[in-house]
Structures are given as structure tokens and as C-alpha cells.
Amino acid sequence: xxxxxxxxxxxxxxxxxxxxxxxxxxxxxxxxxxxxxxxxxxxxxxxxxxxxxxxxxxxxxxxxxxxxxxxxxxxxxxxxxxxxxxxxxxxxxxxxxxxxxxxxxxxxxxxxxxxxxxxxxxxxxxxxxxxx
Numbered sequence: 384x385x386x387x388x389x390x391x392x393x394x395x396x397x398x399x400x401x402x403x404x405x406x407x408x409x410x411x412x413x414x415x416x417x418x419x420x421x422x423x424x425x426x427x428x429x430x431x432x433x434x435x436x437x438x439x440x441x442x443x444x445x446x447x448x449x450x451x452x453x454x455x456x457x458x459x460x461x462x463x464x465x466x467x468x469x470x471x472x473x474x475x476x477x478x479x480x481x482x483x484x485x486x487x488x489x490x491x492x493x494x495x496x497x498x499x500x501x502x503x504x505x506x507x508x509x510x511x512x513x514x515x
Contacts, residue, residue, distance in 0.1 A: 401513055408506050412499065419496040430488025437481030444474035 392400075449470050456466035 401510075404513075405510055408510070412503055412506060415502060416496055416499040419499050423494045423496065426488055427494060430485045433485030433488065434482055435485075437478050437485055440481060441474070441478035444478060445471070449474055 449467075452470040452473075453463070453466045456469060457463055461469070
């Protein structure tokens, strides 16, 4: 009698449990992927905004600040062509730094869902091991 109550689950029960756990795992992976993609889209948006701010800064710098700084340098005794090159170059460097910072956030390597891919690889190995 005691032998009947301590029976091990059959193949059908084990297979059903494995498929159930696999379905739960797949749902969890989809939730993780959705959350990670949402995070990556936020980074994409932030990168685009930084690039836009950098471009706006370049336009404004070339329009208003350059004229004022060139006038100051000329008044200080610097020749007009040298003053224009100094001011224009400085504004271009600041704008370029902002633009490149934003561009780095748009790097495809930064946007890939690394945690989800690693988790899926581990889960695939685990499911294969449990079915063999």
C-alpha cells in the first residue's frame, strides 16, 4: 500500500509539467523583453533630444554668440579673421561634443536587449537539459 502513495510521476505528467513551466518561462521572457525595449526606447529618445539640443546650440552659437565674441576679440586687438576663426571653432567644438554624446546613445550596440538575449539563452539551455 505504501508503495502506491509514493509513486513517481509518469512521463505524461512530467511532460505536461515541462510544457507548463516552459510556457510560464516564455511569458516571463516576453515581459522582460517588453520592459527592456521600453528602457532602450527611452534611451533612444534621450539621445535624439541631446542631438537636437546640440544642433540648436550650433545654430544659435553661429548666429548670436559668434558675432558678440568676434566683436570683443576685435576690440581687444585681434585681427578680424583670427577672431572669427577662434570664436567659430570654439562654438563648433561645443556643439560637436553635444552632438556626439547624443549620437553615442543611438549606437545600435547600446539599443540591443542584451539582458533578454542572455536570459533566453540560459532558458533555452535549461529547457533542453530538462527534456533530456
